[in-house]
Amino acid sequence: MAVRAGHAKRIAPQLTDDPMRAAEPKFTPVDTKSGSASLEIADALRRAITDGILTDGQPMRQSELARNFGVSTIPVREALKQLEAEGLIAFLPHRGAVVTGLSEADILEYSDIRASLESMAAGLAMTSLTRVDLARIEDAYEAFVSGTGGAQGMEQSGRLNWEFHGAIYAAAQRPRLYGMIHDLHSRLDRYIRAHLELPGRKAATDAEHFQILQACRARDGEELGRLTKQHILEAASLSLDVIRERTTP
Template identity: 65%
Template sequence: MLPSSIFDAGNGQKRGIASVMISTALRTAIVSGVLPADQPLPQSELAAGFGTSIIPVREALKQLEAEGLVAFMPNRGAMVTGMTEDDIIEYSEIRASLEEMAARHAVSRMSRVDLARIEDAYDAFVQGAAQATGRHRSGELNRAFHNAIYAAAQRPRLLEMIDDLHIRLNRYIRSHLEIAGRKEATDIEHAAIMQACRRHDAEEVARLTKQHILEAADISVKVIRARMATP
């Protein structure tokens, strides 16, 4: 049985919801952990819950399959995918390299308008993260800050690849925020990145960005490992 809360997502629409809204609701539920790895996703149950036919449900699941969040298993149907520890490490290393590249390109060509937009995103993160009631909201603000930097790179295909990796990894990497004091450490790391942006120091922003991502990934893997070892 699927959790009923997933059917209340999608901008408050419970009936007549289109495939894009179904994919949005399921993506949110997967990324937030409401739908865990290996959770079956029966198309008939989803169609009944969202008040649609099977067709938009199938389209939504195909979209999520392309994003690496869902897999179609022989004789079992659609299921939420999971990642091994090695998967998380490998994807994180790729993501760190791509974001390092994006940061370097961004700062090298950053205008005053770009910097003002980054400042706004940073201020929104500082203010919003302090008031955020959950990791999901804090994660959104974090992503907005980093994306504000990368936007200045004007490399749309690079940003698409980064976004794809973020979607795949987000439900695992946010685990590092469970460590006491980790949020404060993250705030310090963001402040250092912001200061380097103000100095237009492309190499320092790139270095700090890669270090920031790899450290969060390493801590998250340790949290996940400890969680699995606990009865």
Template identity: 65%
Template sequence: MLPSSIFETETGRKRGAASTTVGTALRNAILGGTLPAGLALPQSELAEGFGTSIIPVREALKRLEAEGLVTFMPNRGAMVTGMTEDDIIEYSEIRASLEEMAARHAVGRMSRVDLARIEDAYEAFVNGTNANPTQHGLGDLNRAFHNAIYAAAQRPRLLEMIDDLHVRLTRYIRSHLELEGRKDLTDIEHEAIMQACRKRDAEEVARLTRQHILDAAAISVRVIRERREG
């Protein structure tokens, strides 16, 4: 049986009727770990839980399939998609290349307003996590810092691809932030990226961004492996 918490909408109301509501609730539950990889998602149970017909549920699941969060298995229906360690590393390498490119383009176009937004996002990650210490909250604040940089690139298709990879990977890559001392190290890495932005050093921002992503991915894979083996 699926956890009842997934049938709560963002506004606190139960029994959403639209496929958008169903999709948002399932996406949040998958990314937040409430629905783990390999869990079956029976359409009839989802329809009953959300108080809707099968059609909006199917539409929502198809969108989540396109995002890489749900897989349709022959004769088994939909289930939450999982990733192997090799998948995580490969996707992270692609993500690092794309974000390196976005960072390089961003510095060349960066205005004072853009830099102020980056500084605000940096401060939010450093200070805001004390009030929102969950792994999910840390992940969102971390993503907001990087997005503040990439927004200056003005490359919407590139940013769309980065966002797609982030959605696919976020369940796995943010686990490194819960390790003791990792948050402090991330603050240092973010500050180095921000200082390079202030100096308008595009190559340094790109290099630091790539290394930051690959280091986090490697640590996350190690955490996943240790949990599985321990």
């Protein structure tokens, strides 16, 4: 009866609120052999948040999550604590954990931080860029160009965009800096990809990425830093415009 430790079943991110069959846990019985239950739950919830399935302010009750995942409340609490430390959710006592939406000011603030850290990482990468590093960047560039064109390219745009820029930053050989940039991306991704909805924005993004790629080929750290900073701030500004349009139509 007791679920074996580390082998809890995992639920797909859709957390339907059907009051019927609430007693029957809804989960995909995929028994992944990796990690503990709390880690799996944290990953599932993190994906659900970054994919926009869990929207701001939606309360996530511990007992409800526990039922849906088919585990007790303790691994759920640990997963929520983890996400709280990552800044994705906040605990409201007796009101459930809620997804912490970022304000407009927060998005701008984080974008400034990103601009600073990512231009630094890009500049450092150019001082020690190997052929293999450049090849990885070229691969990621092409994957983004071809992978985000289709109808459902929006789903993958966040991942492919990160893989392109991340390939550059990885070449800097600065694991702590890389980790901090990655964290910022995971917090901002659901907001800063809104600008891709704008007409013609895909082509403009591809053009900017091509400029960045050219700077990498030339190993021009100065130019790459400038382009990176501009790329980030422009995407943030445009995405905020889109989000404003959404809320006040």
